[in-house]
Amino acid sequence: MSSTTDLPAIAHYDVAVIGGGAAGLSAATALARSRRSVLVVDAGEPRNGPAEGAHNVLGQDGVPPLDLLAAGRKEAIGYGAEVRADTAVAARREGDAFEVDLEEGGTVRVRRLVLASGLVDELPDLPGVKEMWGRKVLHCPYCHGWEVRDQRVGVIGVSPMSVHQALLFRQLTADVTLFTHTMPELDADAAEQLAARQIRVVDARVEGIRDEGEKGVTVVLDGTPEVEQDAVVVAPRFHARADLYVQLGGTVTDHPFGEFIDSDPMGKTEIPGVWAAGNASDLSAMVMVASGAGVMAGAAVNADLIAEDVAAAVDARAGQ
Numbered sequence: 444m445s446s447t448t449d450l451p452a453i454a455h456y457d458v459a460v461i462g463g464g465a466a467g468l469s470a471a472t473a474l475a476r477s478r479r480s481v482l483v484v485d486a487g488e489p490r491n492g493p494a495e496g497a498h499n500v501l502g503q504d505g506v507p508p509l510d511l512l513a514a515g516r517k518e519a520i521g522y523g524a525e526v527r528a529d530t531a532v533a534a535r536r537e538g539d540a541f542e543v544d545l546e547e548g549g550t551v552r553v554r555r556l557v558l559a560s561g562l563v564d565e566l567p568d569l570p571g572v573k574e575m576w577g578r579k580v581l582h583c584p585y586c587h588g589w590e591v592r593d594q595r596v597g598v599i600g601v602s603p604m605s606v607h608q609a610l611l612f613r614q615l616t617a618d619v620t621l622f623t624h625t626m627p628e629l630d631a632d633a634a635e636q637l638a639a640r641q642i643r644v645v646d647a648r649v650e651g652i653r654d655e656g657e658k659g660v661t662v663v664l665d666g667t668p669e670v671e672q673d674a675v676v677v678a679p680r681f682h683a684r685a686d687l688y689v690q691l692g693g694t695v696t697d698h699p700f701g702e703f704i705d706s707d708p709m710g711k712t713e714i715p716g717v718w719a720a721g722n723a724s725d726l727s728a729m730v731m732v733a734s735g736a737g738v739m740a741g742a743a744v745n746a747d748l749i750a751e752d753v754a755a756a757v758d759a760r761a762g763q
């Protein structure tokens with residue numbers, strides 16, 4: 444579906460959108476429907492790619508994530524957006540424009556830039572976690588909590604946040620175990636809350652997890668017997684993909700869960716001409732929130748271009 448033709452040495456568009464996930468495709472659709480020329484550059488690794496279905500997506504609950512994006516690409520392209528399967532590797536300001544270099548060759552010159560490049564989930568470095576991520580290793584009760592309702596859920600403790608995760612998943616199942624692993628010692632309040640909700644606490648370090656097929660997951664512990672679970676919950680650290688933003692002179696903002704590109708509610712960043720949307724600027728944005736942020740950023744970029752076009756037209760008229 445995406446374009447495979449070679450780009451000219453420098454290709455001109457009104458806007459380049461970096462990332463073709465929910466945020467980027469929504470921004471591109473809003474821009475293309477405003478008759479802006481827009482190029483989406485997408486490396487094709489949406490964050491929820493490993494998951495079977497995307498939930499809490501109104502009207503399409505459970506849709507396979509890649510199917511949702513394929514439909515979004517088709518819509519954006521239908522309005523005239525171009526989508527390229529490529530990676531943007533460098534960005535710089537050139538006068539009042541931006542230039543973006545693509546990995547497979549060619550440079551794009553644009554008036555505005557939307558960074559919708561998502562984030563990287565930094566997972567605990569334990570055997571089995573990466574392999575089962577998005578299937579039996581979970582993080583978000585709203586994404587896949589319903590799917591493990593009434594099942595055996597083990598939370599691998601990595602921070603005080605793990606207590607909160609255990610309490611969230613306890614809403615979905617009565618069988619929750621918190622493995623303390625590397626989290627700080629539980630304070631009295633946390634211990635009381637866990638006990639009051641009948642959440643088991645196993646004070647042991649996790650050495651890894653093993654996929655047992657239909658039987659679930661085995662949690663391998665340091666010095667204590669293994670524990671059978673149906674699914675395991677972890678709290679990743681969230682790192683916005685911000686390389687291009689930093690190259691342009693931006694600074695990422697720290698957050699207790701990682702770091703992100705700060706922006707106003709419309710996605711405008713501290714760098715004039717650069718917007719951010721989706722997980723790149725909001726670590727907790729789910730699909731619909733990322734999509735909404737993309738639409739807002741697309742609308743804001745269009746309004747900004749209109750202001751510039753009108754000012755130029757007024758100047759031109761005055762000079763006649």
Ligand SMILES: Cc1cc2nc3c(=O)[nH]c(=O)nc-3n(C[C@H](O)[C@H](O)[C@H](O)COP(=O)(O)OP(=O)(O)OC[C@H]3O[C@@H](n4cnc5c(N)ncnc54)[C@H](O)[C@@H]3O)c2cc1C
Nearest residue numbers: 462464465466486488490491498531561577721722729730
């Ligand atoms: C396992 C898992 C399951 C989830 N399940 C759900 C769910 O059920 N429901 C829900 O609402 N949310 C779910 N989420 C959250 C969901 O993934 C995000 O809300 C959503 O992906 C955010 O969209 P985005 O467009 O910001 O980023 P992404 O979807 O991650 O898209 C970013 C895109 O940008 C591309 N990219 C990055 N850098 C570059 C570059 N330099 N050049 C070109 N392209 C680049 C990436 O390859 C990617 O395709 C889940 C998350 C995970 C991890």
